[in-house]
Each structure stands twice: as structure tokens, then as C-alpha cells.
Amino acid sequence: MATMEKLKAGAVKLGLELNPEQLEQFDIYYQELLDWNKRINLTAITDYEDVQIKHFLDSLTVTLVWRQSITNTDFRLIDVGTGAGIPGIPLKIAFPDIKLVLLEATAKKATFLHHIDHKLGLDNVEILVGRAEDVAHLSQYRERFDLVLSRAVAPLPTLVELALPFCNIGGSFIAQKKGAIDLEIMRANKAIGLLGGNLREVKRVDLTEFTDERRLVIIDKISPTSLQYPRRSGMPSKRPL
Ligand code: SAH
Numbered sequence: 543m544a545t546m547e548k549l550k551a552g553a554v555k556l557g558l559e560l561n562p563e564q565l566e567q568f569d570i571y572y573q574e575l576l577d578w579n580k581r582i583n584l585t586a587i588t589d590y591e592d593v594q595i596k597h598f599l600d601s602l603t604v605t606l607v608w609r610q611s612i613t614n615t616d617f618r619l620i621d622v623g624t625g626a627g628i629p630g631i632p633l634k635i636a637f638p639d640i641k642l643v644l645l646e647a648t649a650k651k652a653t654f655l656h657h658i659d660h661k662l663g664l665d666n667v668e669i670l671v672g673r674a675e676d677v678a679h680l681s682q683y684r685e686r687f688d689l690v691l692s693r694a695v696a697p698l699p700t701l702v703e704l705a706l707p708f709c710n711i712g713g714s715f716i717a718q719k720k721g722a723i724d725l726e727i728m729r730a731n732k733a734i735g736l737l738g739g740n741l742r743e744v745k746r747v748d749l750t751e752f753t754d755e756r757r758l759v760i761i762d763k764i765s766p767t768s769l770q771y772p773r774r775s776g777m778p779s780k781r782p783l
Pocket of ligand 1: 622623624625626627628629645646647648651672673674675692693694695704
């Protein structure tokens with residue numbers, strides 16, 4: 543089977559032409575993911591085609607919303623709770639010019655991130671080990687990003703408190719969500735307002751590659767986040783706003 547064929551075909555539907563070097567990078571990423579997964583729990587999805595669709599292509603679907611600006615060389619993106627690098631690393635491979643910060647609470651996973659960053663020869667990738675609750679209070683990261691992404695980290699009311707403080711005014715936060723989310727969004731309304739956000743759109747991802755319902759929840763940052771947020775570690779999930 544040709545290298546990353548499913549991913550390549552899926553990306554075309556998003557209007558993205560991945561070149562052979564990029565497909566090779568995705569292939570290396572896949573091999574390393576599988577290898578390290580024997581020692582560290584990085585992913586439950588391991589099949590070659592499944593990883594191409596459910597991890598890699600899924601990461602690239604945020605380009606349905608963000609396109610023009612992502613190709614800008616000063617574009618700053620943070621992936622909160624990146625785990626093995628999803629969605630940050632696939633986006634970095636597809637858009638090498640972005641400045642990417644990968645934030646992950648687990649040190650072991652961050653070791654993998656350093657390894658893959660080096661192996662793929664990426665530049666302008668910063669790997670931070672820490673919790674969003676703490677890192678979002680550091681001035682060099684607070685309200686410094688054009689785009690904040692987070693996949694499979696927490697329910698929306700919690701996620702908004704972890705993510706929106708990183709977003710600059712005029713920037714956006716996109717949460718990648720699966721399945722029924724109407725109730726989750728209703729419950730997040732208060733938090734979105736408190737954190738300085740404004741719900742712009744809930745966009746369905748309409749690719750036949752995905753059999754489950756996938757949506758992008760797009761929240762614009764319209765006013766500064768009060769310094770009391772995020773609250774101390776654990777609170778955003780224990781007592782959602
Ligand atoms: N985004 C990846 C990983 C999802 S698993 C993917 O979609 O595959 C959720 C990850 O978020 C875990 O690796 C966990 O360690 C991290 N995480 C959870 N809460 C966090 C927090 N408050 N700050 C930073 N990372 C967090």
C-alpha cells in the first residue's frame with residue numbers, strides 16, 4: 543500500500559495537497575507512535591488506516607475553519623493536552639511555518655513529543671510539560687495565541703476555562719468534539735462568557751471518512767480573561783463554571 547494513501551485522499555477533500563516529504567513525515571510519525579506505544583500508553587488506535595483517518599486527517603479538519611491565517615509565518619498555535627501530539631503535530635507537518643506550542647501534563651508523553659519533534663526535524667515547536675491551570679498564568683503564554691486547539695481533553699465547560707486564557711483578543715479557540723454536544727454547549731455558555739469568549743459557530747465535519755458525527759466548536763476571544771481564571775489545578779474539572 544502506498545504511503546499514507548488514505549490521509550492523502552482525505553486531505554484533498556479539505557483542499558490540502560500533501561507532498562511526498564510530508565507524507566513521509568506522517569509515516570515516520572505513525573511508526574514511532576506504534577513503537578513508543580509499547581512502553582507508554584499513547585493511543586488506543588493503532589491500525590494503519592485508522593490512524594491516518596482518526597488521528598491525522600481529524601487533526602487537519604480544523605483547517606475547515608482556519609486557513610488564510612494559518613499560512614502566515616507569525617501564526618501562533620497552542621495545543622492544550624496534546625498527548626502524543628494530536629492535533630498539533632499533524633498541523634505542523636501540513637503547515638511548517640506555524641509557531642507551535644504543545645502543552646501536556648504527563649512528562650512521559652512529553653518525552654515522546656521531544657523525540658518525534660527531533661526525528662521529524664521540525665522547528666518552532668515548543669514542548670511544555672505542565673497543566674493548563676498553571677501555564678495559562680505565565681505572562682509569556684497568557685493571551686499570546688492566535689489559535690488554541692484541544693481534542694479529547696475535557697467536557698466543554700471545563701475546557702473553556704483551560705483554553706480561552708491562552709487566546710489573544712481576536713483569536714479563537716476550536717474544540718474538536720464527537721457525538722451529541724448540544725447539552726455540553728448549553729452547559730458551557732456561562733463559562734464562555736466569563737472567560738471572555740463568544741460562541742461563533744458549531745461546524746459539522748462532513749467527510750465520508752468519519753462515520754461518527756464530528757464537530758468543531760469555534761469560540762472567539764472578544765475580551766480579556768479575568769486573572770482569577772483558570773482556577774487552581776483540578777478546579778476547572780471538579781467544579782465547572
Ligand atoms: N489531544 C490528544 C490527547 C487526548 S488525551 C488526542 O486527541 O489524542 C488528554 C490529554 O490531555 C492527556 O495526555 C492528559 O495528560 C492531558 N491533560 C489533561 N488535563 C490537562 C491539563 N489540565 N493540562 C495539560 N494537559 C492536560
